[in-house]
Amino acid sequence: xxxxxxxxxxxxxxRINVERFxxxxxxxxxxxxxxxxxxxxxxxxxxxxxxxxxxxxxxRDITNLPPSERRIGYMPxxxxxxxxKPRDAIHxxxxxxxxxxxxxxxxxxxxxxxxxxxxSTGEAQxxxxxxxxxxxxxxxLLDEPTSSLDFPNSVNFWxxxxxxxxxxxxxxxxxxxxxxxxxxxxxxxxxxxxxxxxNKLRSKAEELVETLNLYKNxxxxxx
Amino acid sequence: xxxxxxxxxxxxxxxxxxVLFLPPLLYxxxxxxxxxxxxxxNTALAASIASLxxxxxxxxxxxxxxxxxxxxxxxxxxxxxxxPHTAIGLMVLPLFxxxxxxxxxxxxxxxMMIVSLPLGVGSVxxxxxxxVKALDxxxxxxxxxxxxxxxxxxxxxxxxxxxxxxLMWLRAxxxxxxxxxxxxxxxxxxxxxxxxxxxxxxxxxVPYAIIVATLxxxxxxxxxxxxxxxx
Numbered sequence: 545x546x547x548x549x550x551x552x553x554x555x556x557x558x559r560i561n562v563e564r565f566x567x568x569x570x571x572x573x574x575x576x577x578x579x580x581x582x583x584x585x586x587x588x589x590x591x592x593x594x595x596x597x598x599x600x601x602x603x604r605d606i607t608n609l610p611p612s613e614r615r616i617g618y619m620p621x622x623x624x625x626x627x628x629k630p631r632d633a634i635h636x637x638x639x640x641x642x643x644x645x646x647x648x649x650x651x652x653x654x655x656x657x658x659x660x661x662x663x664s665t666g667e668a669q670x671x672x673x674x675x676x677x678x679x680x681x682x683x684x685l686l687d688e689p690t691s692s693l694d695f696p697n698s699v700n701f702w703x704x705x706x707x708x709x710x711x712x713x714x715x716x717x718x719x720x721x722x723x724x725x726x727x728x729x730x731x732x733x734x735x736x737x738x739x740x741x742x743n744k745l746r747s748k749a750e751e752l753v754e755t756l757n758l759y760k761n762x763x764x765x766x767x
Numbered sequence: 768x769x770x771x772x773x774x775x776x777x778x779x780x781x782x783x784x785x786v787l788f789l790p791p792l793l794y795x796x797x798x799x800x801x802x803x804x805x806x807x808x809n810t811a812l813a814a815s816i817a818s819l820x821x822x823x824x825x826x827x828x829x830x831x832x833x834x835x836x837x838x839x840x841x842x843x844x845x846x847x848x849x850x851p852h853t854a855i856g857l858m859v860l861p862l863f864x865x866x867x868x869x870x871x872x873x874x875x876x877x878x879m880m881i882v883s884l885p886l887g888v889g890s891v892x893x894x895x896x897x898x899v900k901a902l903d904x905x906x907x908x909x910x911x912x913x914x915x916x917x918x919x920x921x922x923x924x925x926x927x928x929x930x931x932x933x934l935m936w937l938r939a940x941x942x943x944x945x946x947x948x949x950x951x952x953x954x955x956x957x958x959x960x961x962x963x964x965x966x967x968x969x970x971x972x973v974p975y976a977i978i979v980a981t982l983x984x985x986x987x988x989x990x991x992x993x994x995x996x997x998x
Contacts, residue, residue: 586904589904589908590908591904591907611904611907611908612907612908612909612910612911613910614908616908617908617909618904618905618908619905620900620901620904620905621901622900622901623901624901624902624905625902625923626902626919626923627919627922627923627925628922637909637911640911640912640915641909641910672905675909676909678909679909679910
């Protein structure tokens with residue numbers, strides 16, 4: 545469980561205040577552009593040093609630990625494209641971490657992706673996510689992971705995320721995505737975080753996503 | 768006329784080449800100096816050694832400038848590209864005198880490293896800028912070691928690293944000002960050309976300038992091909 549308390553982060557002309565933020569399931573941080581979502585995520589990841597406050601992960605104080613020692617997986621907003629063939633990438637990084645890639649390959653159903661030479665952005669995102677799972681990760685931080693994906697790929701990504709069963713903080717500006725993916729939602733406005741709000745819109749969002757997934761249904765007439 | 772701007776740009780490029788090459792070819796008696804190539808080969812070798820030695824440092828600095836927000840070091844390096852390199856030669860001269868390496872190939876190589884490093888750092892930093900931040904954060908959190916992280920970034924640059932290396936090499940090869948001060952002998956391309964002009968006038972030096980300029984065009988063409996193929 546991630547517990548953030550009394551956090552204060554200051555960037556040039558910008559301040560974030562978090563009284564208390566707890567995440568043990570899929571926790572959404574929902575907010576418009578420029579409200580501090582990425583800054584908060586980077587602070588939890590360890591790239592930004594907070595002015596005040598503490599961050600605990602599963603009882604460990606990680607506030608002052610370097611990113612590599614936090615046991616966190618972080619997926620930045622920009623798509624991650626590793627300079628290797630997909631199969632080489634996962635095996636190379638698995639070798640570095642002395643991990644067996646096979647369980648991850650199976651869990652993420654990567655076989656088809658690993659047969660390819662080049663990946664689409666959506667596939668590259670799934671591969672990147674899989675690489676994060678090679679290490680013993682206690683929390684995933686995902687920064688608008690579907691921002692460069694089309695709708696069907698986003699839907700696939702959401703369902704994959706839901707199947708992982710790993711605590712994660714998922715940042716998005718899209719309320720439909722928040723409702724379709726999250727268990728609970730925090731809202732950030734002008735650097736102030738409010739929540740948690742229980743996600744009571746999941747079934748409605750799923751219904752909406754199903755209806756809107758025109759690619760899947762091959763229905764090209766909007767009615 | 769499909770695109771007048773394209774034609775203007777093309778014409779300007781052709782004019783540039785014409786202004787450089789036509790007058791010496793039309794009006795100069797072209798007699799090659801007795802040994803036109805030794806100095807070119809030696810300079811190319813020195814530039815290669817200097818670039819090979821300075822390149823790892825350029826990669827390291829370029830990575831930190833681009834990925835870790837150390838852009839503040841760039842002005843401290845790039846200033847060297849904005850001053851006459853004679854000044855750099857004069858500034859390193861006391862050190863070279865103390866080390867007793869003035870007028871040696873070692874002095875040539877060290878000077879070439881000094882003048883080509885800023886260009887290498889800038890080039891690596893800009894080559895990495897497209898992907899570096901996200902990839903670095905992704906790998907850092909995973910706990911990928913620093914050197915391995917840099918290696919993965921180098922691979923991500925594709926042929927961009929070759930472009931950076933070639934830019935450094937070209938800069939080292941073309942150095943004159945600093946080398947005039949620290950190593951008149953053994954003479955590099957620039958110094959040799961300068962000496963030919965001083966002793967034999969334009970008639971002696973111009974043919975050599977044409978050889979060097981043609982060589983430069985070949986290398987620039989090569990650089991363009993590498994960049995075009997994915998640098």
